[in-house]
Amino acid sequence: MIYKILLLLLCCCAGSVFGQDLKDISRWKVNLSKTDAKPGEQVEVVFSADIDKNWKLYSSDFKGGIGPLPTEFAFDPNNAYQLVGDITAVKPLKAVDPTWDKAYTYFIDKAEFRQRIRLTKAGGKVSGTIKGLLCSSENGLCVPFKESFEVR
Numbered sequence: 001m002i003y004k005i006l007l008l009l010l011c012c013c014a015g016s017v018f019g020q021d022l023k024d025i026s027r028w029k030v031n032l033s034k035t036d037a038k039p040g041e042q043v044e045v046v047f048s049a050d051i052d053k054n055w056k057l058y059s060s061d062f063k064g065g066i067g068p069l070p071t072e073f074a075f076d077p078n079n080a081y082q083l084v085g086d087i088t089a090v091k092p093l094k095a096v097d098p099t100w101d102k103a104y105t106y107f108i109d110k111a112e113f114r115q116r117i118r119l120t121k122a123g124g125k126v127s128g129t130i131k132g133l134l135c136s137s138e139n140g141l142c143v144p145f146k147e148s149f150e151v152r
Helices: 002-017
Strands: 026-032 044-051 057-060 071-075 081-089 091-098 102-108 110-119 126-136 142-151
Touching: 026 126, 026 142, 044 057, 044 102, 044 126, 071 110
Parallel strands: none
Antiparallel strands: 026 044, 044 110, 057 102, 057 126, 071 126, 081 110, 091 102, 102 110, 126 142
């Protein structure tokens, strides 16, 4: 009987610790910086994320292999656009991982990334995936995520 009570308590505690819907820790929006651009013009794909309180999103502008995993953006091949340069993280915070003594960058509350593209034809779409890691500053829980995007 005592084991059943302990098991019930354990389940209730786990429910309160993991009660937050982990899929909604970050909410992404993807837009073009200029919606009426013509073929031949350059625009930016703007990725913005709202991040829940007490969570952080690792940025894209540091090397992996030190514990935190950088956010990655994969673009589906498409003849409507060409990538120009690399993705840019806009004003991330910086810290040093104490275990590896290496710097990494991250965001709290809000994140923004930008990718410059050259439009090659009208009416095309830009699509792909965002993959990264969100970590809680309260309990150390880290949650990987992968999310699709599409913008026209």
